[in-house]
Structures are given as C-alpha cells and as structure tokens.
Amino acid sequence: MTDIVDFGEFAGRWHRAASRWDALREFHDAWGYTVRPDAERWDRWSESGHKAYVRALMHGPEADEFEGVDLTLPIPAALDEWWELPFNSFAFDARIYETNPEYPPTVRPDPSGYGVANAVPEDSDLIPPGADRRVCVFMAENQYCNEWGYPAAEAHEPDPRVLVSLDEDEWALQARSISEFFLQLAVQRLPHELGRSVHFYDHDVDDMEALLTRVRAELPAFGFEPWYELQQDAIVHGGPDVLVYDMHGDMEGVTVVGRTARAVVDFAGRFGLDLDGVDLTEPGR
Template sequence: MSDVIDYGRFADRLLAVRPRWDLYREFHEEWGYEVPEGEPSWPRWSEDEHKAYVQRLKGESATGEDDPFKDVDLALPIPKALDEWWDLPFNSFTHTPRLYWTNPVYPPTVRPDPSGYGISEGLPEGSPFIQGDDVRVCIFKAENQYCNEWGYLAAEAGQEDPRVLVDVDDEGGWALQARSISEFFLLLAVQRLPTSLGWVLEFGYDDLEGGTPIGERLDRTYREMGLLPWRELGADTHAYGGPDVIILHDREGTGDHPLVIAGRTRAASAQAADLLGLEWSDDLPEPPLDPFLSPPVPPRRIVGIRLGRRPSVQVRRRGTASSGCH
C-alpha cells in the first residue's frame, strides 16, 4: 500500500474532476485492484450483437416479434460517458464482474418498456424529473435480480454525462442516484471494491445499541465523501471517509450489517472502530486471499462483535440462491 490516503478529503477530489475517470482509476489503484491478464470477461456485446444493432439502426433487420431491440429506442443517442466506461482499460466490472452483483444493460432499454418485459415503470405523475411530457428512463444497469434498476432520463440522453436515477419502491418512484454516469460508476466502485479488497469490520444492529446513535458518532468523527447515498435493496447507504478507511452506513438498516468499515490496512479499520466506540474481535482465521472467488470473499475480514458474543462467520451476499428482493 502507498502512503496514507485521507478519504475525508474525497469530496474535494470529487469536485476537482469531471468526468470522473481519473478519480475512478486512482481509486482502483489505491485499493490494490490489478487488471487480470486477458480480454474483459464481460464485453459490451458480441460481434454478432453489434452487427444486429447496426442493421437495426439502418432499418435492415426484422422489426417484428423477433426484434432483439424491441425495448430500445434507437432514435435516442447513447451518452458518451457510458461508452467511455465500457472502454476503460482499468474497468474492474468488465474484467472482474463477480465483485459487483449487478448486470449491465447495453444498449440501454427504456422504461416503460414497450416490450412489456421491464421491471420498473417510467416516471410517475408529478415527478420532479419529468421534462416536457417525456416520462421515460433509459436503463443501463440493474441489481443482480433486477430488484433495482439504474438509468438516465430519455430527455437527457443527448448529454455526454447525464444524471442517473434509481427506482426505489414498488410504486414506481425514482430517486437521484448520481449527478452523472461517470460519478455513478465511481460510487459503485466505492460500494464494492473496499469491502472486497480491504480489511473489513461488519457490525450488526446489536453491535450499535447503546450510547450516542451511530449516525451522530459518524458525523462527529468523519466527513461524508461527497457522493449521494447508495440506494439498493431498500438501503440508504452514506459513505464516510477517514485516513485509509471508508465507512458505509445504511441509515435505513435494510441488511444484516448496517455499518461496514473497510480499511486499506488493518490498523486503519481498528482505529476507526475504536474512534466510533465500537467493540470488535479479530480472533477468526483469515479467509483465502483471492477476492475473486465466487461468491467473492473479502480477503482480510475482521468480524465486529460485542464482547462476550460469539461471532457469526456466515456471509450473505446478493445474488445467492437464498437472497431475494426485500
């Protein structure tokens, strides 16, 4: 690892660049991600798919029931930033998609879906995101089981790096997930890479009981990283930063671990837990050092527990057979 990096200053770094690709690359390097040898394991599309898409754009292919792009509005441009992300040589999703528990959608499909297959709806009546009479959202990413979908407004498809929305409830509601596509992929990396490549402490609800509420302790001790809250599976996860550490706090508490500390070093995670007044134990053996197992297992996990309680070593991840949309 390099010198100490203060993620409490991440918001300042975020304001200094747009699009976010330089910061996206730096973040990968800071957490030790190395691109595997060989071609990406998840290409944007195959040669045949691309050929069919180009033919469809030219009106040279069938447009009936067998149309593979029935759910795509071919008249809409694809934002430059989305294609740039696919082409990044250091793109950890295309090379190691098992870290992410999400599916890409390319070319982006529209909601409401004219084919009737899409999960989410368009913008509901009265939505502040409606521009003119266009209620469509173009989906480019989805949670593994399509419990959530992320997309940009069809009305903003002509922009190089438009805003990203996420569907947040069963009533067709949408919320702002990121101020741009490039910021969305940086936010996604912040949510995934540290918990797979760092020293990780996970705290359950019982671990956070008593004393000052954990949200107040976090606000008093650390700075938020300047990213919007991550909205997935009902969560409202805020990212805080400090020296060599990132802390993810789900204010809705929808998962097994509403607080996760991920450090670039063991000392950084331990210090963060101590500063927040949390009790923890590291007496479990370390799991394998390969973070790319399926499902991925963080290579240097420390389990946060209250003293006197036996820690659980079960790790639940999205996309497993036992998980579902909650």
C-alpha cells in the same frame, strides 16, 4: 498498498477532479485493483443468457433482441467512455459487482417485457412537465430489484443524470451524472471485495446513535446521493484507510471497510468499538 490513504480527503477532492474518470482511476489505484493478465473484457453488446432465454420464451426464438431499445435515442458519450476505460473493473471482473448491464440501454417501461420499472410518474418533479418520462436503463441489480438509468429526455446530453427505481412506480435521483454513478458503484463494490470489512449492528454498539453522530461529525461524507439498493440506502464517509457505510433500511447499522486489517482496528479504537466476537471479512480477490 503501504501509504495511508485519507478517504476523507478524497471525499472532498473528487468533486474538484478535472474528470470523473481520473477520480475513478484514483479510487481503483487506492484499493490496489489491477486487471489480471488473463482477464477478458466484457463485450458491451453481449446479452445475458437469462435475458435471451426469457425473450425467446415470451416472444419466440426469432424475437428482436433490440425490442426494448429505442434506437432513435442517442447513447450518452459518458456511457461509451466508461466501457472503454482500460482499468474498468466491471468490464474485466463483473462478478464483483452483482449487477447486469444493459447495452444498448433499454427503456422503461420496457416494450419487451423484461425490465421491471415503469416510466417516471407524472406527479414526480424529476422530469419537467411535458418531457419524455421514460428512463433508459443501462445497469440493474442482479434480480432487477433496482434499475439505474438516465432520463430519455436527457439522452442527447454527454453525461446526463442517473435515476434509480425504488419500486415499479417510483424513481429517485441516484447520481448527478453517469460518470458520478460509476464512481458511486465502484465505492459500493470494490472496497468490499479488496478490503477487510466488519458490520456493526445495534447490539454490537452501546450507543449506535452516538457513534453515528461522531462518524458524521469527524469523517467527511463523499457527497453522493444516498446509494439505494435492496430496500436500503447508504451514505459513505471517508477516513484514514477506511470507508464507513452509514446504512438505513433492511440492514441497519455501520459497515467499516479498511484497506488493511490495521485500519479497521484503528477505527474501532478511535471510536471506542469492541472487535471481540465481531467477524472481520477478508478480501475476496
């Protein structure tokens, strides 16, 4: 990783990419992700040990592992395409992601009782009146505090929208397509694993609102929906060799992740931030 990557430019370019998978591959390459020679691919059909334990505890050892699945619904092509990508960092390094896949996707409300969220409420405009209000969940935060899935009413589409559960009875739009969701997920996970990062809290910055105003004005946003997870949301901005996560909720402030330590130092210098006494997190891989 020698050449500087302008993630502000990438933020505009991924919208115009012929394929979201091309943008996802480019993002992996930018952060230097490579599949380890000894890495084993995650079997998409495998059930987590905890889920198998809970299923047996609730319904007995002979319980149907597909009880939470509506087998009459098709699986969107984009989801299968993602699982088969040769550079899929989740499939080869799932520990980076701290999420649980659901394959085949399970519906909410979950007939098996394992999934947390309910269907999209009747008063929500996320689903047209009269349409199936269930959600097919294909990924969840480790403790199932948030679940991501596509509307059952759109299961027949090749690359449907993705919703995120905010609590048991509330859903929000997370991505305009499954392929966009997986680009979002990589943006949220890979840089923190492979880059150098620092988080600035209010007490680290003289004027946090002034800093955010400059970041929003000078560094292009990626154009995603806010990333909702664990009682907070984040908007991502891109700059030279850095990503800036504008965070709201339980962890207010700004996280800066650079491809190199120099990129973080340069960002701090540009925006008048003092790095003395601020811990710089090293790559984890």
